[in-house]
Amino acid sequence: MPIRVPKELPAIKVLEREKIFVMDEDRAMQQDIRPLEILILNLMPKKVETEVQLLRLLSNTPLQINVEFLHMSSHETKNTSSEHLKRFYHQFDKIKEKFYDGLIITGAPIEQFPFEQVDYWEELQKIFQWSTTHVFSTLHICWGAQAGLYFHHNIDKYLLEEKLTGIYHHDVLEPTWSILKGFDDIFFAPHSRYTEVRRRDIDKISELEVLVESKEAGIFLIGNKNNRAFYAMGHLEYDRETLQQEFERDQLKGLHPKLPENYFPKNNTDYFPQLRWHMAASLLFSNWLNYSVYQNTPYDLTNLLV
Template identity: 85%
Template sequence: MPIRVPKELPAIKVLEKEKIFVMDEDRAMHQDIRPLQILILNLMPKKAETEVQLLRLLSNTPLQINVEFLYMCSHDAKNTSSEHLERFYHQFKAIKEQFYDGLIITGAPIEQLPFEEVDYWEELQEIFQWSNTHVFSTFHICWGAQAGLYYHHNINKYRLQQKLTGIYTHKVLTPTWSILKGFDDIFDAPHSRYTGVKRSDIALAKDLEVLAESDEAGLFLVGNKNNRAFYAMGHLEYDRETLEQEFKRDQLKGIQPNLPENYFPHNDTSERPQLRWHMAASLLFSNWLNYAVYQNTPYDLTKLLED
């Protein structure tokens, strides 16, 4: 089944070339079913790239999904045109009375800032609070995961000695959780961050459980025991070239970044990186949509207010 997106969203052309079934709003209006309502709070600078990455993963189920995008109006987006935001994104004030089956909160390249110094922190806190009563299940990614753990559980991030970047092997710790159904014992996933969250702090939160982690990269996936929130520290949504693009971007800035670990064959930047995490990415997002959202969300989303 397709994902439903605004008719002229540029990401549609990319997805159609990949033979991904995308349905525009006009066609979807004629289908007499209750699709899942998914909201994506896109905090990444290059929003169009993140749109493609996430829509690609959300399309990999037999469910019909209505996807909407949200941006922070308290932040000046320098890498995305105002026209794109006005056409395809909502401000929070426009959707705050609506209800959603699922919410995805992306990462953002601001992890070195204290949360309170982020220019849209006040607005994001309002969205976090709103999600408790207007969203059935929320999937947080990287900085979005750290921010969510800080807001909902008072778990702070800590600064790493150097940027963690590369592809790392992870162990599934709780295969009985439905979001990890079908996973092998180990899987690969990208990380790209300057900060982390301590396992010992997660252990103090009685409603959280560590679901997957890496000996090298640390925590990867944390779940709320009621399936209403998940926190992924890595970037399974990344494309093959994303870490390479970030590496070259940092070089141009004069940062002298570390070479992403386990990424370039023979550590040779002229060689094409191997793509070995998209199977896990597709499975994780499909499981989230199917087990955490579709099979549990109320048909009448206004019943979320009764929880």
């Protein structure tokens, strides 16, 4: 089934080349069903790339989904045109009276800053608080996950000695959780970050549970036991070349980055990276949509306030 997006969103062309069924508003208006309402708070600098990555994964279910995008009004975006933002994105004040089945909060390359020093932290706190009454289930990604844990549970992040970047083995610790239905015991996932959260802090919060962990990369997935909040520390949505592009970007900045681990065959940048995580990515997002959102969200979303 399709995802429904604005008619002229640039991501549509990429997704259609990949044979992904995308429905524009005109066609969707003719269908007599209630689609899921999903909001994406896109904090990544290259917003168009992130749109493609997330829409690709949201398309892999039999559910029809209305997707809207949100950006921070208190932050000036330098890598995405203002025309694109005006055309395809909302500001919080415009949607704060609405209700959504699901919310995705992306990562952002700012994890080395204390949360309070992020220029849009005050606005983001309002969105976090709003989500508890206006969103049924929220999926937080990387920095978005760390920020969510800090706001909702006062769990802080810790600076790593060096950037964690690469593809790592992960162990499924709690396979009975619906978001992990169909997962193998071990799967691969990308990480790209300078900070981490620690198990001892998570274990102090009774409503949280560590679901997936890596011996090398640490915690990957945390779930709230009410199924209404998930915190993913890695980037399953990444494309094959994303870590390579980040590595080359850091080289150009003179940061002398280390080679992403387990990424380039033979650790040689002349070889094309292998794609080993999209099966897990598709399953995680499909499970979240199906089990955590669709099967539990009220038909009348205003009942979230009850």
